[in-house]
Structures are given as structure tokens and as C-alpha cells.
């Protein structure tokens with residue numbers, strides 16, 4: 239789970255309400271785009287679903303439900319997004335509400351996160367209202383919205399509202415730090431503070447960077463399951479492919495620099511870097527299957543390759559060669 243930046247007060251308050259079983263069943267998280275409302279919703283959901291009886295803020299990170307949550311396979315959390323061309327339809331809402339009305343699979347709470355819920359259709363809102371009017375025990379709805387006044391008053395009156403403010407400069411600096419960016423100067427900070435999309439991009443990039451870094455560490459250990467899952471997920475994110483591939487490349491380059499003294503590790507990261515460059519070219523210019531290219535790049539980060547590399551330095555196949563082989 240990514241460490242969230244900012245909103246300590248709201249997050250502590252929500253965690254305490256959840257711990258004391260005083261959390262209302264319908265919540266609205268409001269605030270401008272890109273400040274981490276969705277991250278806060280997921281943090282709360284992880285705590286609510288955690289099977290540890292003493293579940294701390296964000297969950298215990300040690301139980302099975304927490305790991306299911308992280309691998310996005312927990313059956314008791316449902317997420318919908320109402321914005322964009324592919325926003326949730328009335329059928330999607332019906333299906334989610336039906337799932338929410340069933341008994342919990344893991345024996346704990348059930349949580350639905352409704353992103354950009356202020357863009358829900360009138361029909362959708364009416365269907366949702368019924369579920370909010372008859373709350374079931376241990377069932378929680380979190381509506382993440384930029385503009386709560388766009389929600390029907392019937393829905394607003396059923397929900398307890400939590401306001402998330404703009405991120406202060408300090409938090410923006412932390413995000414910039416985490417991304418390895420130069421400290422924000424005054425104008426960049428002012429721009430980020432004023433621009434919702436700028437903040438959004440910063441926060442999203444921080445999450446993406448953490449995500450890539452943790453998968454690369456697992457790839458180095460030879461964790462085939464994590465590699466496969468990441469390749470599947472990242473290869474499917476068509477809108478973010480360019481940025482994701484660039485992150486993979488720069489993060490591998492960082493690993494190479496960090497491990498310059500360790501000959502065998504450096505050999506692996508050096509080879510992986512070449513593959514990451516190839517992957518960018520093959521995916522973006524030649525339209526080769528992104529999942530496959532990402533998978534091959536991640537596989538080439540495995541430290542066990544270093545043994546093979548040291549004995550037969552010229553045997554390390556490049557991504558282009560591997561893919562050509564498979565096409566033959």
C-alpha cells in the first residue's frame with residue numbers, strides 16, 4: 239500500500255471512527271481533484287476490511303485480507319468510477335449494489351468506493367439512494383467527489399461529509415522528493431497549488447513511481463507472480479503506457495547507478511535497462527504487445543540472471559531478440 243501524503247487530521251479521525259465502530263455507513267470525501275481523496279478512501283477501506291481485530295489506520299499489512307486488498311483481489315471491495323467516456327453505467331451500479339447486498343465473502347465488512355460520484359446520472363443516483371437509505375451493518379459507501387453540490391440533496395442528506403483541503407507546500411515538496419524531482423521552486427509550487435490537474439498528475443506519478451519501484455524489487459528476487467500481475471495490469475493501462483514505460487526505464491537506471499559497485503547486480507540492471515529502452519521503442523513505435531514487452535523486461539531484472547551472465551557474458555538475450563524468437 240502506498241504511503242499517503244497529507245490530510246493527517248481527516249485520516250486519523252476516520253481511522254478512529256472505524257476502530258471504534260462509529261463510522262457512518264455513507265461517507266462523502268470532497269475536495270479538488272488530485273489531492274489524494276481516493277487514496278484516503280482506499281486507506282480507510284483497507285482498515286475496514288483488515289481481519290486483524292486491532293486493525294490500525296490503513297490495516298495491519300500482515301493478514302490475508304490486507305494482502306488480498308493489495309493484490310486487488312479482495313472480494314468485498316467494489317470500486318466504480320463515474321467520469322470519462324468509460325464511466326460506470328446504470329448496469330454497473332446495479333451490479334455493485336447487488337454485490338454489496340450479499341453476505342461478506344471474508345466475514346468482515348464490505349466497502350464500495352464511488353469515484354467522481356458527482357458525475358453519476360440521475361437514474362444512477364436514484365438507484366444508489368435506495369441502498370443508502372437502508373444501510374446494512376458493516377457495509378460502507380465512500381463517495382469521492384470534487385463538487386458535492388452536483389449531488390442530489392437526497393444523497394447528500396444521507397452521507398456524512400469529510401472535506402479534504404488543497405495539499406500544503408510541504409506535502410507537495412514531499413511528493414516531489416519521492417519522485418526524485420528537484421525541490422519545487424516558488425512558481426512551480428504556486429502552479430501546482432492552483433492547478434487541480436497539476437496536483438493530480440503529481441500524486442498519480444508518486445503512486446506510479448512507488449508501484450514500479452516495489453515491482454522491480456520483487457522482479458530482482460525472481461517473484462514470478464508479482465511480475466506477471468504487474469505486466470498484466472500495466473500493459474492494459476493504455477492511457478498511461480508511455481509514462482509507465484518511462485518510469486520503468488528511469489527506475490531501472492537508478493538501480494543500475496545504486497548498484498554500480500556490485501558487479502553481478504549491475505550486470506542485471508544494465509541488461510534490464512537495455513530491455514526497458516527496447517520495450518519503449520517496440521511498444522510505442524512498433525505496437526508490439528505491451529504486456530509481453532513489460533513482462534520480458536521485468537523478467538530480465540531477476541538477479542539469478544547475473545550468474546548466467548557472468549559465465550557467458552554474450553548469452554544475455556535482448557528483448558528484441560527474445561520477441562523475434564517468439565515470432566518465428
Ligand SMILES: [Zn+2]
Nearest residue numbers: 288298301304
Ligand atoms: Zn490486515
